[in-house]
Amino acid sequence: MAHLLGAEDISITFGTRTVLDSVTLGIDTGDRIGIVGRNGDGKSTLMRILAKHQEPDSGRVTWRGGVSVGFLDQQDILDHNHSVRTAVLGEAADHQWVTDPAKRDVADGLLAGLDWEAPVGSLSGGQRRRVALAALLMGEHDVIMLDEPTNHLDVEGVAWLAEHIKARTPSATKAAAGAPQRGSGADRTAFLVVTHDRWFHDEVCTLTWEVHDAAVDSFEGGYAAYTLARAERDRQAAVEEQKRQQLVKKELAWLRRGAPARTTKAKFRVDAANALISDVPVHRDEVQLKKMATARLGKDVLDMENLSYRAGEQKLFSDVTFRLAPGERVGVVGVNGAGKSTLLRLLDGQLEPEAGRVKRGKTVKTAILTQEVTELREREHMRVLEVMTEEKSVFEVGGKELSGSQLLETLGFSRSRQWTPVRDLSGGERRRLQLLKLLTGEPNVLMLDEPTNDLDTDTLAAMEDLLDGWPGTLIVVSHDRYLLERVTDHQVALLGDGQIRALPGGVEQYLGLRAGMEQSSTTPPSTGSGPAEQVPSAVSEAQKRQARKDMQRLEKQMERLSEQQDQLHAQMAAAGEAVDLEKLTALQKQLREVDTELEETEEAWLRASETAEQ
Template sequence: MVDRYARGGGALVVVTHDRWFLDAVCTRTWEVHDGVVDQYEGGYAAYVLARAERAQQAATVESKRQNLLRKELAWLRRGAPARTSKPKFRIDAATALIADEPPPRDSLALARTATARLGKDVLDIEDVTYTLPDGRVLFDDITWRLGPGDRYGVVGVNGAGKTTLLRLLTGSAVPTSGRVRRGKTVRVAELRQDVEDLDELAGLTVVEAVEREKRTIVVAGKELTAAQLVERLGFTRERARTLVGELSGGERRRLQLLRLLVGEPNVLLLDEPTNDLDTDTLAAVEDLLDGWPGTLIVVSHDRYLLERVCDRQVALLGDGHLRDLPGGVEEYLQLRGAALAASGAGSTSAVGSAAAASAAASAPATGGADTPSTPGPSAAEVRAARKEVQRIERRLQRISALEADLHTRMAAQATDHQAVTALDAELRALAAEREELELAWLEAAETAG
C-alpha cells in the first residue's frame, strides 16, 4: 500500500477503525465529531498525542476521556513493535504527559485474582483432531493448555478455524478425536460475531437490557451499577435510555459485550470484538479489559487490540496446527509472507513448510553459515548521522517555539483577517519544514543506531 501510493505520486483517503493501519500508512488524520472536522498531522499515535495535548491546554473537564488517552499513550511509550521507530522528539513530548501513568494492567495481581477465582485448571485442548463434513482436517492433533489469567490473541487467515477453536472451548463443537477438559469453576462467556441475540430485547432500553443480566459488577476493585458501566462504554445518558431495536451496529456490539461482562464470567472469548466500533469505544473497551481478572482469548484482525490487551499470541496457519508466536503478530506476518512466497500463488497448502523455512531463516547463524551479510555504516558515517540527529532536534525544538509564538500572535490579532492570513502562511511553512525534518531525522537515526 505504501509503495503503491508513494509521496507525491497520488492521494489516498481511507475510513477505518484499524489504528495500526492508520499509523503505518497515513500522514494526516481527520477526526469527525459533533458536526466539525479536526485535522492532525501524522497517524493514529500522533493523533492521540496531539488530542491529549489539546485537551491539557484547554483544561477541559472531560477527565474520563483524558485518562483513556493518557493510558493509550503510556502503552505506546512502552514500546509496541510498530512504534519503536517513532522520532525521539515525539516520544519526549509524550513522556511529559504520561510520567505518572500506571501500567495498563498489573499482570501479577490479575493472575493472582484469576487463580483465586478459577483454580489451577481452566481449559485444556488435548490431542484434538477436528474434521469438517467435507473431509478436510481443520485441526490435526493439537494441544493447547490455558491457565488462570492467560491472555491470548488468536490470528490466522479466514477459514483457518479461529471461530471453530472458540466453539471447541465453549463446548458447542465436539472434536473428532481427543478431548477438551474444563475446570470445575470455569464460567465461559463468548462474544460472537453476529448480534442477532439482541433481537429479542428490542423493546428494552440499553440500561434495562444490562440490568436483566445483573444490576452491579465489580471492575478493577470498584463496584459499578449497570448505568455506570453503560456510561463507561460510551453510552451517553440519552443513548442509555434508547430502545435496543433503535441502536446502531456499533452500539449493539457494545451492548453485547456489556451483557457478557455483567454476568462476571471468569473465561472470556471474544470473536472479532472490534467490528463496528469507533476508536473512542475501542479505547474504552481496552481500558475495561485491562482490569478484568480472568482468562481472555481474543480472535481478531485488529493488530492494535491484540498487542494492547493480550500478553501472548498464537496462530492458525491453515496447516492444521496451532503455533505459538513468541514474536507476536510481527512473527505471524513473516510466516505468512514466507508461505505466500513459497507457494507462488498464495495458497495455504505450503504454509507448514514455509513456516519451518522462515523459522530456520530467522534462527541465529552458526559458525558454518555462508550467507553474506550487508555491511553496516562506517564509524565516520555513524558520527555524522548522530550530529545530524542533534542538529535536526535543535531545529525542531526551535520550530515548536516559533509555532507557539505564531499561535499566540494569531489569537491576539484574531479580528485582523490579513494578519491572521499571513501568520497562517508562516505556520504552514513551518509545518512543511517540520515534515521534511522528521523524515530526515528517521533516516539519520537509522544510521546512527
C-alpha cells in the first residue's frame, strides 16, 4: 500500500475562528474516505488544502512524485462558451475515448441525453455539474476528490457514481497485497469525498474523517460504523450527554432496523449497538401518528383522479389516479424531468391539470419545501428568531410544547445564532429555517422537494427526528435513499411514461426497473455527437466460456467466505459475553479482511457476468 499524499501539522484561521489546528493525516492507495462534520466546521477547507487549491496558514501538504489529483469543487468552474464536448474531452478525438470502456461508462452514466454540441452556458445548473464531474472522471487521476458530488444527481445517478468509484478504486487490502503501483490508474487510485448523502457514504467509503473543533478524527468504515463509534466516544467522554445522545442513539436504532443493503455492513458491531440502544423507543409510533393524522385531516386528503398534464410537448401524466391517506408517508423517485416537482405543485393546487382533477379534503392544509429558498427573500433583514416567532411563539412537536428558540435549537441554531440576520445565513442554515418556518404554519400535508440539499449529516438526523413526530401526511421527493427509507413508509416512481408506479421493493426495485428499461431500449448508431455511439463487442466465445467458469468458481468462493463471516460473528458474540477485548479485537480484524475479500469476490463475479452476457 503506497502513500499518495499527506498533510503535516496544518492550521488555518478565518478571522478569529480557527478551523483546523495542527492537523496531520495522509491518503494511501485504495483509501475511500468520506469527510463528515457540521456545516462550517471545515470539511471543504480541508479538501481544498489537500488538493493544493488553498494554502494553510502553517504546516505543509506533500504529494508523492508524479501523483495526479483530480478535484471537483462545489463552484461552477466551466467555461460557459465551450461546448459540452470540449468541456469534457478538450481536443481529444472520439476514437481516443470511445474505445475505452471506463470512459464510455462515464459518458453513459452522466451525459446521456445531453447535446454534446450545446454550449455549457445553455445548460441548467444540474447539467453543468454533471459535465464537470464527467470531465474529471474522464481523466486518469491517482487521487479523486469530490465536494458534494451527489448534488443534482438523481437516485439512479448516485447509484451509478457509487459503482463507478468502487470499480475504479481498489480496496486498501488489495493494494497492500501487491497490486501494481504503476500502470493503470485503477491500480493506485484513492478517493476522498465530502457528502451529506449517507447511503452513498456508507456504500462507497471504507474510512471516515470527522472534522470538528479544529481537529480531524478518523473512524474505520462508512457512515453506519462511524455513527456507532461516535456514539461510543460521546458516551465515554460524556460530551453533551443529555442533549445529543438521544439523537445519536435513535439514529443507531434506525440503522439496526434499516434496509437489507445497510444491515450487511459492520455486522461485528451489532452486539455493541444493541447494548447501546436497548432502551431507545421505536423511531416512529406509526399507529399513534395515524390516529392523530386522522383526527386532524378526516378520511379524505388528496386524490388525483384520471389526471393528465402536459409541460410543453412532454406528457408528464396520462390518466393517472393517485390517492393519499391520512398520515401516509410516501417517497417519490424518478428520472430528471419526469415530473416529480410538478407532481407536488399539482397536489398543492399551484398547477391545473389539462384533464381529470385533484380532489382535496375539507380540512387539508398543504405546504411545500421548494428547492429554491424563495420564502425567506422578503425576510432577509429579519433575525432568525424573529422569523420563527412572527406568527406564534409556542409550537407543538411530537406531543410536546416548544418555544420558538427551543424549536430552532432542534435543528442546530444556537442561542447566539438565533439573533443572526437571515441575509448572513449559509445555504444549509437557510434550508433549516425554511423547513421550520413551514411547520409553524401547522400544515397537515407537508411536501418536501429535495430537502437534503446543503445540509450536513447531523442536521439531517435532527430533521428526520423532527419529522418522526410529525403526524400529518408527508410526501418527499429526494435522491437521498437513506432519507427516503428513514422518514417514508413506501415509495413510488415516475419512470417518464406518464404513470405513477408503486415500489413495494423500494429504491432497489426502481433501479432494477430503470436498468431493464435501458437494456430493452434500442439506440440507433451515433454519428459521433455523444455517448450513444456503439462500439462492437470484442469478447470472443472462448472468453465468454471462461467467464462462465469463473462465475461458478467465484460463487463457491463467496459461499465459503459467507460461512467464515457467520463463524466469526459467533466467535465474537462469545468473546463479547466473556468480555475478552483482546480476542474481540483480533476477531474484528479477521472479519474486516473477510469482508474485504468477499466484496472483491462479488465485484469479480459481476465483471465475469458482464463478460458472459456480451
